Amino acid sequence: MIDVERLSVSYPGPAAPVLSEVSLHIDEGDLVLVTGRTGTGKSTLLGAINGLVPRFSGGRMRGTVRVAGRSVAEHAARDMADLVGFVGQDPLAGFTTDVVEEEIAYGMEQLGIAPDVMRKRVEETLDTMDIADLRRRSLRSLSGGQQQRVAIAAVLAAQPQVLVLDEPTSALDPTAASDVLAAIGALVWDAGLTVVLAEHRLERVMKQVDRVLWLPGGGRAELGPAPEVLARADVVPPLAELARAVGWAEVPLSVREARRRVQRDRLEPRLVGRPAVPVGPTTVRARGLGVSYGPVVALDRVSLELDAGRVTALMGRNGAGKSTLLWALQGALRSTGELEVAGADPRRLGARAARRIITLVPQTAADLLYLPSVAAECARADRDADAADGTTRTLLERLGLDPPPGADPRDLSEGQRLGLVLAIQLAAGPAVLLLDEPTRGLDYEVKHRLCAVLRGLAADGTTVLVSTHDVEFAAAVSDRTIMMADAQIVADGPTREVCTASPGFAPQLARVLAPRPVLTLDDVDWSGAKAARP
Structure with a gap:
């Protein structure tokens, strides 16, 4: 579905290229998580998939990016809209209308979709993203999390083949984030949607992904199975911290998997109390x-x-x-x-x-x-x-x-x-x-x-x-x-x-080690637990 060949992107100035000679292939129906430290080129890579980079970002791009055989270099971003849907980090900056349901319909209007089909899709998308109660609200009156859900809904309504998301859950509460990711996952599994998303809060999404694309810096990119890539990546979500603390070779991708490993290895960590915090006036x-x-x-x-x-x-x-x-x-x-x-x-x-x-x-x-x-x-x-x-x-x-x-x-x-x-x-x-x-x-x-x-x-x-x-x-x-x-x-x-x-x-x-009153890795000492494993 997505083919990247020797992609290099650089911006004016003495800095090294953000991306250098990156080549990768993403299959149709894959859910790929893009991760890496701040400034390693995640947003640049996402923008290159639908032609926003370098047209709207500046800089210079070499190499080729093809989506379903269509070259992004040879097609303007508007000509990729029927194929690729994109949601950026700042939803409000991407809104065109003033009202929720009008924003959801706007993209379909630009694609020339029939009014009766549009009406049906608006209703379906409002339900999918659980925002039907917001349909007549002003976009600027919404909270940041609500705006983010509307932005995703507006893209989904056009039914693209590829969905590109930059920090899709950054403004969502845990329950809303879980609901949104579940809806996206259902589209991947049930409709064959291809999803590429960048996310810093890996713990929210890693259990659903097929592969992880890690940008370690220096313009490089590594694509592979999530347990293997996360085991060596320099971005360390809580379950990766746990895996490194107890010596697991691969990172568990879910709380359930981590709990089973803890029980399998009969790990019994020693609780470490946090120092009391002196409170002032x-x-x-x-x-x-x-x-x-x-x-x-x-x-x-x-x-x-x-x-x-x-x-x-x-x-x-x-x-x-x-x-x-x-x-x-x-x-x-x-x-x-x-x-x-x-x-x-x-x-x-x-x-x-x-x-x-x-x-x-x-x-x-x-x-x-x-x-x-x-x-x-x-x-x-x-x-x-x-x-x-x-x-x-x-x-x-x-x-x-x-x-x-x-x-x-x-x-x-x-x-x-x-x-x-x-x-x-x-x-x-x-x-x-x-x-x-x-x-x-x-x-x-x-x-x-x-x-x-x-x-x-x-x-x-x-x-x-x-x-x-x-x-x-x-x-x-x-x-x-x-x-x-x-x-x-x-x-x-x-x-x-x-x-x-x-x-x-x-x-x-806390969920992995429940009912132990643990919040973070600093609350436990694993030294004895590791030694006790068979």
């Missing part, structure tokens, strides 16, 4: 905080307190009110109820003064970047925060991200842009840091570094609240977890208790 107090948009109640009389020195995770389904709560705490929304942050109400302060006590890294972090270079953004952040020259750049390096000073922020990867925005926001030295889905676009290594940075900030006395659908990240970074549903807080307690109480929000290791 309460810095955030909210009482009866409410936000409404006309008849829609987005935040329903929420009360909570947050303490200095602690990282708190905020979780819940898409549309539960998590982002609204963050914006309300920052004082950026018109809200009712009482709010006190570091002794002041941010709703009554100017933006500059409020930023010194509480700051937010939004879900679409790139919205805060508007200058032509990384250096200009860093210098402006230093001035706005009245910080010493180089403060923002130093914070960026602490994250393990070091983009060239002259690089345009729009040319950075998602992870690099997030790191830049986080450094900009931290330059003001706020007492409270809020983050909305900060791990979107981040590989495991960068997430580990982000976890260390946030825990380090908490240790220095910062109050950190992280809204996330990434259960593995929440388990590693947080001491306390708040769960939201229907604009209210429905659970609040230690992360170990809240995250393991629901299978949907439990990390993989």
Whole structure:
């Protein structure tokens, strides 16, 4: 179905080619997972499959890419639309209309599909993606996760032969991600759809894939069976960490398989307690905080307190009110109820003064970047925060991200842009840091570094609240977890208790080793367990 021969892609500048002499073949009906560290060329490879690269990305491409025998170099992207459907990392940027059902129908209209067929497909796709209740909603009124499901639905409705997805579950809660991936898997198995998807949260999708395409960097690509490729890849999902810790040659692809291996090998890990986290004074107090948009109640009389020195995770389904709560705490929304942050109400302060006590890294972090270079953004952040020259750049390096000073922020990867925005926001030295889905676009290594940075900030006395659908990240970074549903807080307690109480929000290791109270690999010592194996 997809043939790539000696594909090389390079962009202007001294950097080496992103892809170099890549050759591979993907069979019809395969589900292939593309993985690799941030910046290794995953999005470039996906874009080359339907002709977006280099036409819309710039750069230079050599080699050939054929889909069902059709050369992408000889056909414009619009001429590949009947064959290849593409969903990028930012769904909102790809929308053409204003209303959900109109967006789903738009692609079919461009392909000249008959109105009666379009009507039927719209209904089928709304049901497949479980978004029928959103059909008349404005696209801009949806949460990030809802927008992502609509974007996938709009592509599926045109019934392409190949579906290319770039981070399709990055904004979805665990249950929604499972539903979407199950729907895609059903199309692969029942309709012969060929799917190529890039995903950083491998634990969500690896059990469904036929093969893994690993981009190790240096322009190279390796395609092979998932258990073998993941065993040597430098992207290490939780089950791969477990396999390496206990010495398994191949990576189990599902919780069920991992549990069976643990039982087969009679592994009995020793539990290691986490050190107690000293908690400082309460810095955030909210009482009866409410936000409404006309008849829609987005935040329903929420009360909570947050303490200095602690990282708190905020979780819940898409549309539960998590982002609204963050914006309300920052004082950026018109809200009712009482709010006190570091002794002041941010709703009554100017933006500059409020930023010194509480700051937010939004879900679409790139919205805060508007200058032509990384250096200009860093210098402006230093001035706005009245910080010493180089403060923002130093914070960026602490994250393990070091983009060239002259690089345009729009040319950075998602992870690099997030790191830049986080450094900009931290330059003001706020007492409270809020983050909305900060791990979107981040590989495991960068997430580990982000976890260390946030825990380090908490240790220095910062109050950190992280809204996330990434259960593995929440388990590693947080001491306390708040769960939201229907604009209210429905659970609040230690992360170990809240995250393991629901299978949907439990990390993989917790499910593998249940009923042991384990969240991450750091909670267990495998040395004795390995020695005890027959």
